[in-house]
Amino acid sequence: MKTTVAIVRCKDYTPSEVRAAVREAVDLLGGMGRFVPPGSRVLMKPNLLASWEPDAAVCTHPTILQSLLELAASSGGECSVGDSPAVGGDTPGALNRLLKKTGVQDVLADTDAAMEFFAAPGTEVDIEGAAVFHRIPIASAVCRADVVINIPKFKTHALMRLTGAVKNLFGCIPGRRKVGFHLQAGDNPSMFAQMLLDVLMAVRPALSVMDGVWGMDGEGPSAGRKRQFGVILASEDPVALDAVACAVAGIDPMEIPVLRLARERGIGETDLKEIEILGVSPEEVRIPDFRLPARGDLVSRIPTPVYRALRNQLVRSPALKARRCTRCNACVRICPVHAVSRIKGRLRFDYSRCIRCYCCQEVCPEHAIYTRPGMIKIAVEAAQAVAKWTSDLLKREAGYPG
Ligand code: SF4
Ligand code: SF4
Numbered sequence: 001m002k003t004t005v006a007i008v009r010c011k012d013y014t015p016s017e018v019r020a021a022v023r024e025a026v027d028l029l030g031g032m033g034r035f036v037p038p039g040s041r042v043l044m045k046p047n048l049l050a051s052w053e054p055d056a057a058v059c060t061h062p063t064i065l066q067s068l069l070e071l072a073a074s075s076g077g078e079c080s081v082g083d084s085p086a087v088g089g090d091t092p093g094a095l096n097r098l099l100k101k102t103g104v105q106d107v108l109a110d111t112d113a114a115m116e117f118f119a120a121p122g123t124e125v126d127i128e129g130a131a132v133f134h135r136i137p138i139a140s141a142v143c144r145a146d147v148v149i150n151i152p153k154f155k156t157h158a159l160m161r162l163t164g165a166v167k168n169l170f171g172c173i174p175g176r177r178k179v180g181f182h183l184q185a186g187d188n189p190s191m192f193a194q195m196l197l198d199v200l201m202a203v204r205p206a207l208s209v210m211d212g213v214w215g216m217d218g219e220g221p222s223a224g225r226k227r228q229f230g231v232i233l234a235s236e237d238p239v240a241l242d243a244v245a246c247a248v249a250g251i252d253p254m255e256i257p258v259l260r261l262a263r264e265r266g267i268g269e270t271d272l273k274e275i276e277i278l279g280v281s282p283e284e285v286r287i288p289d290f291r292l293p294a295r296g297d298l299v300s301r302i303p304t305p306v307y308r309a310l311r312n313q314l315v316r317s318p319a320l321k322a323r324r325c326t327r328c329n330a331c332v333r334i335c336p337v338h339a340v341s342r343i344k345g346r347l348r349f350d351y352s353r354c355i356r357c358y359c360c361q362e363v364c365p366e367h368a369i370y371t372r373p374g375m376i377k378i379a380v381e382a383a384q385a386v387a388k389w390t391s392d393l394l395k396r397e398a399g400y401p402g
Helices: 015-028 062-074 092-102 104-111 140-144 165-172 177-185 189-203 238-249 257-265 304-314 330-334 359-363 375-398
Strands: 003-009 041-046 078-083 114-117 123-126 135-138 147-151 153-157 161-163 207-217 225-235 275-279 317-320 340-343 346-349 369-372
Touching (some): 015 207, 041 140, 062 078, 078 104, 092 104, 123 140, 135 140, 135 189, 161 238, 165 189, 165 207, 177 189, 238 257, 317 346, 330 340, 359 369
Parallel strands (some): 003 275, 041 147, 147 207
Antiparallel strands (some): 123 135, 153 161, 317 369
16 A cells, blocks of 8 residues: 555644644544544654744644644543753743743643653663664653654755654654764764664654644755745655655655655655655645755765865855844854854854754754855855856757757
């Protein structure tokens, strides 16, 4: 039987519209009863990256979360919500402020669902068939749950290019223990993607429902263009869900490291021809001019020793828009290698230490951190553009069709 992915239109976050769209998406997959047996412990894992209001298109919108909680409860599930936000969730007071700002606090009050903060140390999980990390700490609340429902946001990501259903599960690594995994994966997208697939094998969500009503392209996951995509996607297979999200965005799934490696490892389904689409087709909801974050394929083809030597000139580096900075120091606290510091009141990046995880950009509440390309990369891309322009010109002059 083919893997299925449901695509349903949803133009905005009007609660009645979201409820109907979420129900339709889940019904297309066979209904919530297929995933949530009566009396089961259900854990919802939204994307609560940091303290952003619902309209910022950074976190999973509370109306999507609420609709899924209501559906799961009506199937007899005992529901809770869990995550370990990258920033603003490390103390009870900060977590409460984050829950209030993201709108999750009201959802918890309306639905009587409990909040589970994914605190360290978590539970060590052995992963059969892991590629890199054979033992990973997973939040104990995830391990206790009978059913995990994964609720990602449809966004781009500086390191992984797209953050969808697979990437959202990174939040199941409890609290600050995520930092260690960032450190081990470094700025190597393939290593980070392998780790995400290992986490997927440890968590194995029963259902993933993607909030693509409003999403983000460009310099996501928090500093990109907020855009109305108008869709909700759902699937049992998070890999297939992300592949179909690529089709909706008009990009090749193989451009996304986690999907390329999932295909190599035989995890989930990445071949769009092998996925049955239920509801509307990707073409009907195609997002025009979807922009991935700039990270050239060039970089991934360079041998590692050369890459290490030239890294600062090849990959994008975090940089500051000083006028926007409110000196909250969230970037200083999140950096896993202490490459951001405040010296005499000014923020400094130590590029010799920086592993390009882009966590600082992710957590900056003021969009004060952007990424700028290295000089070699600019020069190579300029040369490629000139070569293409010259070749097109010669073809036109010789009378070849485009
Ligand atoms: S750059 Fe952003 S996260 Fe860092 S101190 Fe300034 S406002 Fe805070
Ligand atoms: S400076 Fe930013 S991108 Fe570099 S390692 Fe620190 S958090 Fe990651």
